[in-house]
Amino acid sequence: MFLASPSGLRTKRGAAFLFNTTNRQFTMADLYNLLDQLDHDEQEEEIIQEEQEWEAPVETAVLPADLIDAQKRQLADNDTNEDAKEVLEEDSPYLRLRNVWSQEVNAPELLPFDEDVFQSIIELIEDWEQAVDQCEDNPVSALMASITSVQIERAKYVLCDWLATRLRKMEEYPFYIRDYKADCLSQTELSHIQAYCNLVQKHLSRTVLDHFPQEAWKELPVEEPNFDYTYVFVKCLAPTTIDKDPLERGDSLIIHYSKIRDSLRDGDLQILAS
Amino acid sequence: MNTAQPSLLLPAAGQDGSSFRASFSAEETHVEVIPDFTASPSFMAGVPVQVPLWKAELLQTRSLGRIVFPDWLSIDKLRPILQQEKTQPLLTTSLPFYYYELTRKLTNRPRHDDTNPDVLRLLVEDIFQVRVEKLRQQFPAYLALMEDQDIPKVDVPGIASAELVLLGPFLLQALGDRALLLQQTKTNKNDAAEERGEDTVTGEPIRPKVPLRRFRR
Numbered sequence: 001m002f003l004a005s006p007s008g009l010r011t012k013r014g015a016a017f018l019f020n021t022t023n024r025q026f027t028m029a030d031l032y033n034l035l036d037q038l039d040h041d042e043q044e045e046e047i048i049q050e051e052q053e054w055e056a057p058v059e060t061a062v063l064p065a066d067l068i069d070a071q072k073r074q075l076a077d078n079d080t081n082e083d084a085k086e087v088l089e090e091d092s093p094y095l096r097l098r099n100v101w102s103q104e105v106n107a108p109e110l111l112p113f114d115e116d117v118f119q120s121i122i123e124l125i126e127d128w129e130q131a132v133d134q135c136e137d138n139p140v141s142a143l144m145a146s147i148t149s150v151q152i153e154r155a156k157y158v159l160c161d162w163l164a165t166r167l168r169k170m171e172e173y174p175f176y177i178r179d180y181k182a183d184c185l186s187q188t189e190l191s192h193i194q195a196y197c198n199l200v201q202k203h204l205s206r207t208v209l210d211h212f213p214q215e216a217w218k219e220l221p222v223e224e225p226n227f228d229y230t231y232v233f234v235k236c237l238a239p240t241t242i243d244k245d246p247l248e249r250g251d252s253l254i255i256h257y258s259k260i261r262d263s264l265r266d267g268d269l270q271i272l273a274s
Numbered sequence: 275m276n277t278a279q280p281s282l283l284l285p286a287a288g289q290d291g292s293s294f295r296a297s298f299s300a301e302e303t304h305v306e307v308i309p310d311f312t313a314s315p316s317f318m319a320g321v322p323v324q325v326p327l328w329k330a331e332l333l334q335t336r337s338l339g340r341i342v343f344p345d346w347l348s349i350d351k352l353r354p355i356l357q358q359e360k361t362q363p364l365l366t367t368s369l370p371f372y373y374y375e376l377t378r379k380l381t382n383r384p385r386h387d388d389t390n391p392d393v394l395r396l397l398v399e400d401i402f403q404v405r406v407e408k409l410r411q412q413f414p415a416y417l418a419l420m421e422d423q424d425i426p427k428v429d430v431p432g433i434a435s436a437e438l439v440l441l442g443p444f445l446l447q448a449l450g451d452r453a454l455l456l457q458q459t460k461t462n463k464n465d466a467a468e469e470r471g472e473d474t475v476t477g478e479p480i481r482p483k484v485p486l487r488r489f490r491r
Contacts, residue, residue: 098302105295140313143338147329154328157298228457229450233430233442254416254428254445256453272438273299 093120094155101162102273107264108230108257110169110177112184121159128152167192174200175222230257233272240268293439300375300435301328309339327379334383343380343389346370352397359404365432374402374436402436409433409441416449 135145209218236251263269307330309317333339377398381391
């Protein structure tokens with residue numbers, strides 16, 4: 001938008017100003033400083049050339065990883081390929097963490113520590129936290145960042161609950177676990193249980209055992225967990241037999257724990273968890 | 275004093291039978307949500323998309339979308355299921371595992387379309403009560419099972435999360451205690467028999483001498 005003043009049209013520079021407007025970015029003509037503007041033409045042209053090299057940034061929202069999963073899932077839905085959908089769903093470390101967590105919470109004894117799940121979920125949480133930190137200023141990114149932070153909180157809750165359940169089970173029978181089930185623990189858990197056992201041993205010795213008159217009584221009896229009277233709810237994942245009773249996939253039942261210990265380890269059954 | 279292993283490890287239940295862990299796990303089920311905004315690639319305004327329930331609730335509270343009720347959550351589907359539950363002895367398997375928690379979460383807010391959240395909620399409550407009552411009626415059958423086999427297994431097809439939270443801990447504890455008592459009567463009888471020089475006898479099952487009292491909430 002420009003107003004041609006009679007003086008502007010007549011000067012050569014003014015004509016250039018009029019006809020060279022196609023490549024410019026238009027600014028509102030400053031009527032009072034029109035002469036100044038005409039004088040500043042050349043400077044503006046240089047600036048404009050620099051500005052033309054600058055491209056507007058393409059707006060990309062920072063996407064949390066599972067939105068990409070959701071997109072993949074949608075594509076899989078469109079293909080109506082159930083196997084692909086199942087494979088996609090099982091790949092997420094968060095899903096594996098939830099499975100391990102629900103098993104651990106509902107199992108009567110300490111289950112083996114899954115190092116892969118632990119490492120992968122730590123990495124995933126770090127990636128998510130980085131994505132939240134790097135989010136840009138626009139409202140769409142802010143929304144995605146808040147969704148991701150809710151996801152981070154949920155994953156952290158599951159992780160902490162899982163580790164806390166393991167800790168509680170460990171401290172129920174510390175001596176038995178330290179001596180016989182050390183392979184079910186992670187490194188940090190192992191060092192913790194050794195320190196814990198030492199503390200308990202020292203405490204009991206100082207308060208009780210050292211004061212016993214007879215030598216034979218001074219040993220600390222080791223309590224073993226007893227699963228004779230423990231029942232669990234289980235769900236059948238793969239056809240299997242228990243005591244010559246065939247089970248189909250999808251059966252749910254209540255059963256004595258000793259019967260299904262091996263099947264649980266093999267993965268045929270799964271503890272039914274709410 | 276030897277008691278059966280207490281089930282400390284089962285999910286803690288609240289007063290009305292709810293459980294935080296159950297609600298947490300229920301929030302991971304996928305529901306359809308229609309967003310009001312566009313954020314490539316998955317959210318396009320007006321296009322329904324499957325997301326976990328916690329994400330859907332987040333969007334709904336910020337008025338960025340609205341949740342579409344799943345197929346099973348409709349009066350046409352739930353009324354026949356209620357009839358089926360009332361007439362048939364086994365639990366139905368056509369409801370998803372977290373049906374109770376999902377219904378509670380989805381029917382909390384008033385909705386401006388055809389769906390009737392209050393009616394749906396009452397229907398689901400009725401279904402839940404009928405299922406729980408059916409399970410409770412099967413308890414004596416479980417006791418009878420224990421007489422035949424040493425270590426019984428009990429089939430509970432179609433049990434869902436809410437019933438598990440409500441009845442699970444009690445049932446497992448009861449079965450454990452029962453096994454313990456059975457074991458002790460057997461050993462007591464065996465001890466007594468050995469003193470008398472007879473062969474050992476298998477334990478007699480403990481029969482209640484009075485009719486079982488029904489527990490109603």
